[in-house]
Amino acid sequence: MSHERLNRKSNRNIKLALVANPSHLEAVDPVVQGKTRAEQFYLGDVQGKKVMSILLHGDAAFAGQGVVYETFHLSELPDYSTHGTVHIVVNNQIGFTTDPREARSSPYCTDVARVVNAPIFHVNADDPEAVVHVSKVAAEWRAKFGKDVVIDLVCYRRNGHNEIDEPMFTQPLMYTKIRSTTPAVHKYAKKLIAENVVTEEYVKQLWEKYDNILTEAYKNTEKEVKMYNRDWLDSPWHGFFGTRSEHKCDPTGVDEDTLCHISTKFSTPPPDPFKIHPGLKRILKSRLEMVQNRQLDWALAEALAFGSLLKEGIHVRLSGQDVERGTFSHRHHVLHHQTMDKSTYRPLCHLYPDQAPYTVCNSSLSEYGVLGFELGFSMTNPNALVMWEAQFGDFNNTAQCIIDQFICSGQAKWVRQSGLVLLLPHGMEGMGPEHSSARPERFLQLCAVDSDEFPVIDEYFPLKQLHDINMIVANCSTPANMFHILRRQIALPFRKPLVVFTPKSLLRHPQCKSSFDELLPGTEFRRLIPDETEPITTNPSGVKRIILCTGKVYYELKKERQQRGLDGTVAIVRVEQLCPFPFDLLRDELSKYPDADLLWTQEEHKNQGYWSYVQPLIQSTLRHLNMESKKFNYAGRAVSASPATGNKHIHKKEIEKLFADSFSGL
Numbered sequence: 001m002s003h004e005r006l007n008r009k010s011n012r013n014i015k016l017a018l019v020a021n022p023s024h025l026e027a028v029d030p031v032v033q034g035k036t037r038a039e040q041f042y043l044g045d046v047q048g049k050k051v052m053s054i055l056l057h058g059d060a061a062f063a064g065q066g067v068v069y070e071t072f073h074l075s076e077l078p079d080y081s082t083h084g085t086v087h088i089v090v091n092n093q094i095g096f097t098t099d100p101r102e103a104r105s106s107p108y109c110t111d112v113a114r115v116v117n118a119p120i121f122h123v124n125a126d127d128p129e130a131v132v133h134v135s136k137v138a139a140e141w142r143a144k145f146g147k148d149v150v151i152d153l154v155c156y157r158r159n160g161h162n163e164i165d166e167p168m169f170t171q172p173l174m175y176t177k178i179r180s181t182t183p184a185v186h187k188y189a190k191k192l193i194a195e196n197v198v199t200e201e202y203v204k205q206l207w208e209k210y211d212n213i214l215t216e217a218y219k220n221t222e223k224e225v226k227m228y229n230r231d232w233l234d235s236p237w238h239g240f241f242g243t244r245s246e247h248k249c250d251p252t253g254v255d256e257d258t259l260c261h262i263s264t265k266f267s268t269p270p271p272d273p274f275k276i277h278p279g280l281k282r283i284l285k286s287r288l289e290m291v292q293n294r295q296l297d298w299a300l301a302e303a304l305a306f307g308s309l310l311k312e313g314i315h316v317r318l319s320g321q322d323v324e325r326g327t328f329s330h331r332h333h334v335l336h337h338q339t340m341d342k343s344t345y346r347p348l349c350h351l352y353p354d355q356a357p358y359t360v361c362n363s364s365l366s367e368y369g370v371l372g373f374e375l376g377f378s379m380t381n382p383n384a385l386v387m388w389e390a391q392f393g394d395f396n397n398t399a400q401c402i403i404d405q406f407i408c409s410g411q412a413k414w415v416r417q418s419g420l421v422l423l424l425p426h427g428m429e430g431m432g433p434e435h436s437s438a439r440p441e442r443f444l445q446l447c448a449v450d451s452d453e454f455p456v457i458d459e460y461f462p463l464k465q466l467h468d469i470n471m472i473v474a475n476c477s478t479p480a481n482m483f484h485i486l487r488r489q490i491a492l493p494f495r496k497p498l499v500v501f502t503p504k505s506l507l508r509h510p511q512c513k514s515s516f517d518e519l520l521p522g523t524e525f526r527r528l529i530p531d532e533t534e535p536i537t538t539n540p541s542g543v544k545r546i547i548l549c550t551g552k553v554y555y556e557l558k559k560e561r562q563q564r565g566l567d568g569t570v571a572i573v574r575v576e577q578l579c580p581f582p583f584d585l586l587r588d589e590l591s592k593y594p595d596a597d598l599l600w601t602q603e604e605h606k607n608q609g610y611w612s613y614v615q616p617l618i619q620s621t622l623r624h625l626n627m628e629s630k631k632f633n634y635a636g637r638a639v640s641a642s643p644a645t646g647n648k649h650i651h652k653k654e655i656e657k658l659f660a661d662s663f664s665g666l
């Protein structure tokens, strides 16, 4: 929520926005910073002279929560700086019932701020004039140097935690003292009266005036009989919601000329005399060959999605560890001059003279802080594609608090929309327990889906589903689908967080290519991809088994099917949008092969991946079709405590079993 009013001293309007904050202490810090950065960015406020953030902290949380440290480390990074934040620590020398001797190892609760050499003012909060003085110095510091500054308000908490707890249970000596201490406001009034600065009568009047303001405001709340969502939003996206029909998603296809232009620019080395690495020359050359063949791989799909949005005036921001090159070296969005320091070339910034800005930025090695930051960034402008990529999908769990408290539940709790995209590299490729799984099961468990009910299907169903869901979860198996789902984030008439499990080996898989034809006007994101191979399309009655799957395992199953001579017997159907679930398309698919049995095959272990999520959804669809008696089973790895084995031999054996189970009995 926010409030805007005239500041009589500067004669300027000042808007104060309060960012919605979960119970999780300090979690909001990076969110505030991201939002501040975005406000500055879209206002062209490159020095942070128009927008700034103030972060309020508790002493125990400031010292104890690691996200505070992560947030400080963003403060001076080129694409994350907010040009100085004023931190105010309400240091009441207690955290719930814990006193500082048990709450931290550093002498001061504010010592974490020393990592950026921020000035820290420890001030006696019982001395209001000292507090005002220190606050002025802090504000001047921030204005002059554009760097963080900390005010440590050394004070006490008069009552127990939450005002109702009994502090004498745990801090009897301290609270005996506090109870005999005159409150700061009375102390200060007494001092001013003694110094003849004010009279007793003046103080009394001031008290009454203040009391009346509060009483009146409280009474006014009773007159409010209606609640409007817009009153709770500090950036209500007027131009966005006012102008769009909720029932219409803009097309995501793009014309051939635009595709050719962007992909050629993206595949062309920078103009002379910029010297790029010879390996990159080869990469760009093979990219260009692909473009000439009207084909695209994953890197081109990303570039075409970003580039076409930039052309349409949409700001694109991609942030995360090593995103500029890409963890798997597939992207190369920032090219480095081989003999000149700090000289770089960003092809996607040179597509059109009037394009929107493209931001691609390697982040610090943080997930919690950086994901929170990007979430905050995404809340400011609906006409921006803001993405956070994890180095490997596994690492998203160090940002679990942002996912749980903000991303999956933010709209339900705070009527706040965000179109933030999470790109999570995922896939069982024999890399061992640590780099295999983005934990799809966790994201799917967070989706507000009723798996027992087959929904009413009409022409608005796909969009209505998206409108009603808390977040979209997808696993794209083709570059074209990745292109469309990214563009759809902006084409939608509302904003939803999108979680995409992205590939590793598929980045270079010879079969994981799409044609420009799949991106042209009239094409769109495919929530489910039916089996469109021969002879299945011409002879569906030959199909004895339907394998439903998602992601990379499709390519492996397809190859195995061919080797086993089962091309006409097994239909392999890909669920690309896991949530919301494509009930309508699955219904159509199951109806095509009424006599076939049904399998869900996944490469993830049985207690992980998608099985627990899809099983009841598929069963509801079967019930709807009166096909409850159809054989429907799971094929894949057994349950496991760890996401993957670290033993190559076992990995291979597991895949062999997955194939054996998937094609058994045929």
Ligand SMILES: Cc1ncc(C[n+]2csc(CCOP(=O)(O)OP(=O)(O)O)c2C)c(N)n1
Binding pocket: 023, 024, 025, 057, 058, 059, 060, 061, 062, 090, 092, 094, 095, 096
């Ligand atoms: C991440 C997190 N862990 C635990 C809690 C439970 N909790 C609520 S208040 C509190 C103490 C906070 O102390 P401090 O930071 O000094 O702030 P104060 O309440 O004294 O202003 C705790 C532990 C929480 N809200 N968030």
